[in-house]
Amino acid sequence: MADLVDSFTPSDPSDKSPFTFLNRLPTKRLDAKITRAAESGIPQQGAQxxxxxxxxxxxxxxxxxxxxxDRQHELLAKEDKHKQLMIKAMNDADPDKKLTGGQKAFLGTIGHLVGAGSIVSTQRWERRLVGSNVMSADSRMxxxxxxxxxxxxxxxxxxxxxxxxxxxxxxxxxxxxxxxxxxxxxxxxxxxxxxxxxxxxxxxxxxxxxxxxxxxxxxxxxxxxxxxxxxxxxxxxxxxxxxxxxxxxxxxxxxxxxxxxxxxxxxxxxxxxxxxx
Structure with missing residues (x-):
């Protein structure tokens, strides 16, 4: 399971915060589902x-x-537009897009000392919460x-x-x-x-x-x-x-x-x- 969760060790092993618990979940699978939903477009309509x-x-x-x-095409386009807005909000909250490789390595190194890694982990879960809206919009299409x-x-x-x-x-x-x-x-x-x-x-x-x-x-x-x-x-x-x-x-x-x-x-x-x- 080590490759399925965030590579983050809390500074306090007894920490019971929600984000500490969430980091033990299979987050890589969740991230993969969010990514697939974000990358998929409007599907082709079924043949009658x-x-x-x-x-x-x-x-x-x-x-x-x-x-x-014709109204169905308009509704699908509207749903996709909403999805694109959610994708932008999700990417804006994505620390892995905002931090350089050196910055992430630095936070990982000092995370066990000052808890800086938990900041990144929290931001990742903020991204995933927005990502759930992306998956929801994708499922409606x-x-x-x-x-x-x-x-x-x-x-x-x-x-x-x-x-x-x-x-x-x-x-x-x-x-x-x-x-x-x-x-x-x-x-x-x-x-x-x-x-x-x-x-x-x-x-x-x-x-x-x-x-x-x-x-x-x-x-x-x-x-x-x-x-x-x-x-x-x-x-x-x-x-x-x-x-x-x-x-x-x-x-x-x-x-x-x-x-x-x-x-x-x-x-x-x-x-x-x-x-x-």
Whole structure:
């Protein structure tokens, strides 16, 4: 562990100050993470895949909710600008950038006599505290979430004509990308948001695996936070019937926290589920 911590010996071995304790932590690993975060730029946005299912290709003229927007580029640039300000503040507090090699060697030599080494160590931890903000800004831009938009409908009975107009349920999911190495992946579940588009204004009840979405008003977003199951099955619960719904279309892309928040806000405030006559 000697190569993982600051090479600093306190003048008083019994010193119990916070910085003395922190100097026993694997600081070189932390410094390396901060450096990687500072050196990384805005990541390339994830490619969108998917589309209409074969049995519903005749509806491909009906628009799907866009998972991209120009606003996302603006938000990523704003986040990167904030990160650059944090990097400057971090570098301004970095004693290893301000001290020459001779000065650092001198402080290391006399540190055990006058405690001068603790000054450098304290300044290094000031840098690391600012560096945590750099890592936070960098993590908000990482493409470690999977956005999935799925359109569902009640199918026509086998061999029979459809009864009533065709209507949709549009579902937006935010999942952590399974290929992500983010340490936050295990702390957050799947977020599910949905909207119903029915022309007659009735309320709709749906069953999403273990979660019931009851009494949904048309064009009003329903959400169950971040603890719902992935939406791989949906059932329409009517007054006298329970019908398994079908997927009309599905698109997905990886995205960052910044982009995912923009997508969710737009789905909530701006998106209207199309209605087909």
């Amino acid at each position: 895949t998917g589309g209409y299912t074969p049995s519903y290709l005749y509806l491909s003229h009906v628009p799907l909710f866009p998972l991209y927007s 990482k493409q470690d979430k999977l956005l999935i938009f799925t359109r569902w409908t009640v199918p026509a009975p086998p061999g029979r004509q459809r009864q009533g107009p065709l209507w949709f349920v549009d579902v937006l999911e935010q999942r952590y990308d399974e290929s992500s190495t983010s340490s936050l992946k295990s702390l957050s579940g799947n977020a599910t948001m949905l909207k119903v588009g029915v022309a007659d204004g009735r309320k709709v009840t749906l069953q999403l695996l273990k979660t019931e979405a009851k009494g949904i008003k048309t064009q009003k977003m329903w959400s169950k936070g971040t603890k719902t199951d992935t939406c791989e099955a949906m059932t329409f619960v009517g007054d006298n019937e329970i019908v398994a719904m079908e997927i009309v279309a599905r698109i997905e892309r990886t995205a960052s926290m910044v982009e995912a928040m923009e997508v969710r806000k737009r789905f909530d405030k701006e998106w209207l589920v199309p209605m087909v006559q």
